[in-house]
Amino acid sequence: MLCRVADSLFWMSRYLERAENQARFIDVTSSIALGYRGSEQALWSSLLHAGGDVEAFLQRYAAPTRENIINFLLFDRRNLNSVISCLTAARENARSVREALTAPLWEAVNRFYLRVRTDTTQQPQILKQPHQFLERIKRSAHQVLGVREATWSHGDAWHFSTLGYQLERADKTSRILDVRYFLLLPVMNTGSEQLDVVQWAALLESTGALQMYRRTWGPIQPNRVLDFLVLNPAFPRSLRFCIQATETALRSISGNTSTEPQNEAESLVAEMSRRLATLTAEEIVSTGLHPFIDQFQTTLNQIGAAISTAYFQIPTPE
C-alpha cells in the first residue's frame, strides 16, 4: 500500500473518532449540567482541558460560557479539533484515497460530513439544544464503523485505519478520565462519605461505558471505575483494550509472528501493553492518576511518531 495512502487512512480514522468523542463529551456534559450543584463553568471548561484547547479558546472568546464552548467545539472552523473541522479533514483524507476505500465506506464518510455541514445552518438552535444533533453525529460515526467492518477487507488498509481509531480512542479516554477525575477528587478529599454517584456515572457515560461497567462491577466505586476505563481487557474504549488492538494491527502490518518487536512502534506498544496487563487500580491511585496519564499520553505520541517513521515517511532513495 502506498505510504501516502496509509498516512491518509490513519488520519481519516483519527479525525472520525475525534469527532465522535467530541460529540459524546458535549452530550454528557449537557446532561449533567442540568441541575448541577457545582460550578457549571468549571464543568464546561473541563471539556476544553480534555481537548487541550484552552489557549486556542481564550484567544477567540471572551468568556467560557456554555454556548461559547459548545460553539467552539462543534462549529468553529478555526478550531482544528471542532467537530466540523474534524469531519472536513476526515472527508478530505477519505477523498484523497477513495480508491482504497470501499464505495459504501466512502459514501458513509461523505454523508456524515454532508449531514453535519447541512446542520450548521441550524447552528443557533443546536447551541441551545444540542442533544438531537449530537445523537446524529454518534449514529453517523457508528454507521461508518459498521460499514468499515462489514465491507472492507481486513488487510493493510484496514489495519492502518485501525491504528488511527485506536490511538485516538486511547488518547480521548485518557484525557476525559484525567480532567473529570480531577473535578471529582476535591469531593473525595473532603472526606464526604456521600459518593457523587451522578458524577462518576457521568464519567463512565462520557466513554459510553456505564452499562458495561454495571454488568461487570455493579455498584459504582471510584477504583473500579478507574480499573474499568484503564485496565479492562474487554471494554472497547479502555486504555488496555486500545493498546492491545494497536499491537495486533501493528503486528498484522509487519507480519510479525515472533515475540520480538520488529520496529520502534511495536516495541513501544508491547511495553505499554505489558504494563497495563500487570498494573492494578490501587497502584495507579497510589502513585497518582495524573502522572500516570501524562506518561501514557507521552507514549501515545511516541507511538504515533514511530508509526509515521516506519510506514509513512519513506524518503526518496538517491
Add this chain to the structure above:
Amino acid sequence: MPAKSARRRHNCCTNSQQQDDCCTNLALLQKIAFGFSQVQFPVTESAQALHAICAQCPKSRQQAYGTRCSPHSEVFRVTQPAPNFDELLTESGVPRHSALSECLAALSADVLAERQKLAEEELLEKGITFAVYGHDAGTEKIWPFDVVPRPIPAQEWQQIETGLKQRIKALNLFLDDVYNEGRILRDGVVPEALIRTAKTFRPECVGFRPPGGVWTHVTGTDLVRHHDGTLYVLEDNLRCPSGVSYVLENREIMKRVLPEVFEGSVIAPIDDYPERLLEKLLSTAPPEAEHPTAVVLTPGIYNSAYFEHSFLAQQMGIELVTGPDLFVDRNDTVWMKTTRGPRRVDVIYRRIDDDFLDPEVFRPDSMLGVPGLMRAFRAGRVTLANAPGTGVADDKAVYQYVPDIIRYYLSEDPILNNVPTYLCSDPKQCGWVLENLSSLVVKPTNESGGYGILMGPVASQEERDRCAESIRRDPRNYIAQPMLTLSTVPTVINGRLAPRHVDLRPFILFGEQTFVLPGGLTRVALREGSMIVNSSQGGGSKDTWVLLQN
C-alpha cells in the same frame, strides 16, 4: 407493472393507428415542448380513460384531429426557432424511439422533477463532483446530470464505431511516422512547417516507438450533429480525455432513479470499460515485465477531473498515485513508495499533461510530475498512457489534414466527416477568416475545455475585434470553422422538458483489438440556445443509449 401495461396499450395503438394513438403522440409532444402543462399522462389508464382525458382538453382534441404531423413540429419549434435536429423526435414530431418516448410520456412533471432531485442527491452523496478552476482551491461542484437519455440507433452507432476505429488507427500511424521516418511530411501530404511549429510536438519523442505502436491508449473524440442531421468530428482529444467515469456513473444513476424508462429498450452495456482499460494498459507494458503493475497518475484532489482519476483506479483495482509517490532510480526504473518498501511500476495511466510530467525535461517548476520519468519512458522501462507527444495529432490546425492522413495510411475514404476548417497560418485563408468573423467560430489550436473560443455570430463587436487582434499577432495559433447548430435532446429545465443542445464524446481504447465504448458521454448545454457544453462552463450530461433493439 403499471408501466408495462401502459406500454402494451401504446404498442397496440401505434400498430392500429387509432385515434388515441394520435392523443398519445400529442401528449408526449406537448410535454416535451411545454413541459407537461396540458395533458398529464396517467400510467395505469385504460384506453377509455385516455379518451376521456383528451376530451377534457379542447385544445389537444382540436390538434389531435387536425393535420397529423405538422402541428406537432410547430409546437416543438415554438421553443426552438432555428432549424433544428432533435435526437428524440423527427421533424414531424414522431418519436425516433417509441419505447423510450412513451416511457417518458408516462411520467408526470412532478415525478420527473422529483427523480431529477433524487439523482442530484445521489450524486452529492456519492461525491461525484468536479472542480472548477478559477474558484477557491477545493471548490467542488456536483456533476450536473439530466435524466432524459440520449438514444443512438444501432445502425448509426455501427457506422460511428467503424469510423472512429479508422480514424484512431490512422492517427496512431501518423504519430509513429511523424516521430520516426516522417514519410507523410516528405510526401507533402501534411506541411512539415505545421508540425515543426506545433507547441505540442515533443522533440523528446523523436525516434521513439511505443510498445505495440500504441500512442493513444485512450481517445475521447468529440462528435456533433448539425441541424441537417450530419455527424461531424469536432475534435480528436488524443492527450488526456476525461469524462468516461461520468458515462459509467450516469448509467448507474439512471438505473436507480428512473428504472421504468428502461422498459422496452435493449441498451448496449457499458460496465466492462474498466476491465477493458486495465487489459489495454497491461497489454502495452514493456515486454520485460512479466506480471506488470499499472497505476493511475493524478495531479491530486484539486484537479478538475480528480473524481474520475480516483474512480478509474478504484474500478480497476490499481493504485492512484501522485507524482511524489513515485521515483525513478539510476537504472531508469520507476518505483512507487509503499509501506512494504519500493514497488516496481510498469504502466502509468497518466492524467497529467505532458508539460508537467517530468521537471527534468519539461516545466522545471512542476511539482506534479516525477523527475526522470521521460528517461524511463525513452529507455522503454515504463509505458506512459497516453504516450507524450500525442498532442501534435490533435492540434486543431493538423485536424484539417486528418481526412488526408486516413487516405494516406489506410487507402480508405474517411467514414466520419470533418468540419470545414480554415487555417489562419495560411495568409489567404486568414484574410478570409478576418473578413467573416461574424459567421465563424474561432478556436486556439492548442487549448481544450472550451477555453479561448470565439463564437462569431453571438459575440460582441468588441470581442470580435479582440479576437482579430489575437489572430493577427499569432496566426498559427488559430483556426476557424463555420458555426454548426448542435442537435438537441429534451432536457429537464426547472421541472419541465425543453430542447437543449448536445454533443457526444465516445471513448476509444486503441490497440491490436480496438474497443469503442458504446455511446459515450453526451454533454448538454443547459443554458437556452447555448452551444457550449463544457462542464467547466455550465454544461451538464446525459446517459447515452446505443439501442440494440428499438
